[in-house]
Amino acid sequence: MTSTEPATRRPFTVAVCTPCSRELTIDVVSALRATIRRCPHGVLATTACLRGPLSCRARPHDGGVMIVLQPCTTERAPHGPTAWIGPICDDADIEAVRGWIESGHWDLDALPTRLNARARIRLAPHLN
Secondary structure (H helix, E strand, C coil): CCCCCCCCCCCEEEEEECCCCHHHHHHHHHHHHHHHHHCCCEEEEEECCCCCHHHHHCCCCCCCEEEEEEEECCCCCECCCCEEEEEECCHHHHHHHHHHHHHCCCCHHHCCHHHEHHHHHHHHHHHC
């Protein structure tokens, strides 16, 4: 999406997990701030580790930022399932996530597979 195209008016909160990759986290938060400014009912929050330190350290990659999108009402009450997204590892990932959020459709299958954390979690048990 470009800054001239309208962004979603659907209310949501995005939580960004900050401990894993400081420099990349700053880039992700900066980019998402621009997205939030375009979404009148969007809220951005930063948080400690979302998955827990043991689970996070066991991830099969180096670094990357995880985010969670929670659709909600305009009163900020959760409304619908959360979307786990990441790891966000580079500028291309950041732009894919920004476009996905701004679209307001939030179908996880519309994200590149590498960013659909829920799909990877579902597929992981068969690898044990």
